[in-house]
Amino acid sequence: MFLINCPYCGVRDQSEFVSGGEAHIARPKQPTELNDDQWAEYLFMRKNIKGIQFERWNHVHGCRKWFNVARDTSNDKIEKIYKMGEQPPKI
């Protein structure tokens, strides 16, 4: 059970949050310009790495804000939390 430092509310129990999968996958601005493979790349393909993974979390039972988390999947340590729209940190 993680402790997550919501950038808007502070440290809260994991049960207040939901994870929204990999971060920094922007929805294509012009989906109709994409062929099937390109669209499938956006729609389905996600990384599953051992190490630092950038992912989206939502404080669903709190402020309901989305934000980004850099988490080490090998030990679940949260290395960095940063707001939506910010660039991923170098870790």
Next chain:
Amino acid sequence: MSKNLRINNKQFVDETRKLSFVFNGKKLHGYKGDTLASALLSNGIHLVGRSFKYHRPRGIMTSGSEEPNAILQIGNDDALTEPNVRATEIELYDGLVCNSQNCWPSVKFDIGGINNFLSPLLPAGFYYKTFMWPANFWEKYEYFIRKSAGLGKSPTKQDPDMYDHRYIHCDILIVGGGVSGLIAAKIASDDNKKVLLLEDKELLGGSLIYDDSDISKIDDQKSSEWLKKLIDNIKKDQNITIKTRTSLAAYHNYNFLLARQNLTDHLSVSDRNNKIRQRLYKIRAKKVIISTGAIERPQVFHNNDRPGIMLASAVKKYIDYYGVRCGLENVIFTNNDSAYETALSLYKSGTKLNAIVDIRDNSSSEIVNQVKSLGIQIYWNHTIVDTKGYKRINKVTIMKLNDKGNDVIGKKIELNCDCLAISGGWTPMVHLFTQSGGKLRFDNKDNIFVPDKTNLDQLSIGSAKGDFELDEVLKNSIKDTKKFLQIENSNFDKINVKCSKEKEKKNIWLLPSDKPLSNTKPFLDYQNDSTAKDIKLALREGFKSIEHVKRYTTTGMGTDQGKLANMHALGIVADTTNTNMGDLGTTTFRPPYTPLTFGTIVGRNVGQFFDTFRKTPMHEWHVDKSAKFENVGQWKRAWYYPKDTETMHDAVQRESKAARESSGILDASTLGKIDIQGTDANEFLNRVYTNAWSKLQIGKCRYGLMLNEDGMVYDDGVTTKLGENHYLMTTTTGGAANVISKLEDYLQTEWPELDVFLTSVTDHYATACVCGPNAKKIINKIFKDLNLSDESFPHMSFKEVKLGNINCRIMRISFTGELSYEINVEASYGKYIWEKCIEAGKEFNITPYGTETMHLLRAEKGFIIVGQDTDGTMTPVDLQMDWIISKKKYDFIGKRSLYRSDTIREDRKQLVGLLTDDPNEILEEGAQIVKDENKKPVNMLGHVTSSYFSPTLKKSIALAVLKEGKQLKGQKLLVPMINKTIKVTVSDTVFLDKENERING
């Protein structure tokens, strides 16, 4: 109680409080302070159970949670009985009733004991190998295997006990109230930290508290005396919260831990009334100190499992703590110095010790010298090669070890005994450390795994980290705790500790016998009856990973989870395969450390508190009218309203007819409602729905379909334009929470530039939906000034009117195909407006209908229910709803996916109607549809999603998803059921009023 087994010990056992209990039907006595195990032993009872596979007689072996044998059925009440309770852990109470498990007809004479003689036929993997063939016999085998599987009996009635959960936050959590944990608690408290100290026994002090040795001294006092003063000090300490009878069950990441406290299990049954039985603590600790100690290992030799064979440390505890002799003629078998403490305890209590057998060549430590000086016979460099005595040990046979320790030499010596105390060294309890993700390191000197690397703010101290001698335990605990807490000095810095030091060490994982291994039974896991032979067999058959060996042999898979067995299993695998134990690693330790009862896990979340449920403002009215309810998400929705003796079918038929012929009323308050405002609200709707919203006028409503980005239908509902930049969106009842989350996600992450605000108003409004040919007359009676003409208030439009002071939003929309008005009012007026409608509708036989009738009515019209007729694999095209996909819009959620190679396939499953050849035959929802049931394997074409008997059409109707369904209209297909095959014809999805004329009444 046998007098000569109970010795005088007033310190921990209260001999003035005699308690009676019943074991296997026999009434016995013990004292307050006893465990069930110590009370049984004081009555001369060792034999308490039968092993799982071979049904061998087994006795009490330990004095703690590692007990593999003495697991009993407690209580004989259908609701309160509990299986697999360790006799070594349960405190004796007056009136305790317990029985042996896994034996029939009795523990003394057990028919299953025949398995012991069949054991050559029952090696590891016996079941896997034997019951494979022939494959279709499995169902018959399974019946018998299930019958013989499992230990004990589950209660058959609901658990009447109360359980509780509580959150605790602390600076320092200390797990284990032995000497190292107590010192750490005091150091932390002196540094002004909030300390939580957990101890699974009833008293603090661990094993040192009953140590009577005059060799080990702390600050020149007897170590137990010194410890008692420390405990008194700690009990007065305001910074330290102590929870006894509390065992740590799980250690999760981020220092989140679960602990279970026993509150009433030690009380007599009559004293437990209305008290909480157990409490689960959910602990968040800034720092964790693990001081859980170590458990003694047995030794592995032929017939090492007879009743009367016990761990040496347990024999010592039963004498020194409980004042109970485990036998009158004792033999000790050891490979280390600690068993000599047991020798001294036996000697001091005047209990006969016939001999000590030690596999080492010699030992010259202080404690061994003291034992030598007492004239006790010690057989150095000897091992036990066999034991005798079926229901209780009566003899051991020993022989000399050769130089390599892999064989025995010389002549056999027989020693009499009724209790054999064995010690194979100590294993640190690293379970919690590894549960938390910590990595272990193998220590070759002591043959133990010790804590190594961790990512958490935690520390292991004392014998849990591999320190076994008192001076090391104390000095390292003080030093490590100070470093961990970043403290310079403590009140323990000048501590002076004296103790015996062990110099000679020797360890043999599998002791040799004069017989070949195949003729011996050296047990590793007593509960699961796995022997060293089984491990070797598994290795011969090609299992290499220790995790595979464990599962194949079931070593370590009993209720004790291998607390005793695992190290020897690992050692034997390492020796056999010539591997370093450190490279071999251990099996995974998983929570809970000791079993938890389900009641503790669920706490108060039982019965009506299992989940929160939501009621509409009209709920009480439905209850008054004897409605049956169904759960939709967290909502309780009126399902149907049976009158008198009506069945569900009767009620639904009556309700449906009334709604079609005159008028019906539905509580639609549960529909999700989202208030959408902002200058970009219209653009937002265009992006989230498949259809176009730009031209919607104020006061008009529109049905919308929402997709996932993968093109699959996600939700649907009607949205009303209330004002220029103001909309009210409705969603499905079950989908409301997900829909608003999804919309917020897009607004926050993909389209932050849009000026749109979303507010969930589901609970703010109550909705009464009046429908049927007479709906207009009923609404007219309530809202006399409202112009209800089709010109002024057409289908798919909205009016805001006042009824007295109540603001009413009326939408003329229809989910039944009938003329229909939805009246939305503030929730607190919900029941008022509902009753107003009922009153006004009386003359038109207004009939309340529930969700079942609603489903029937919409199915007659072919309207889908998202989640019933769709399952996350249906596109709008699959649903034959192409009309709702805007061709003009550049983009909306899911649009690009509607022409992926997979979604444009013609042979996808598509929504169709089904009519049964026999109009009275009602299909089962979920039933499979096939074309040819004889050609095997049968090709499944699809399944029924909705099915009803329509009273208006007087025939059975169904919706189904069917491969290439659009092409199959008019085709005859089959729906095979268990005892019949139903003939159906594929039809249109709209069964009633294809021209949509009823919508205008």
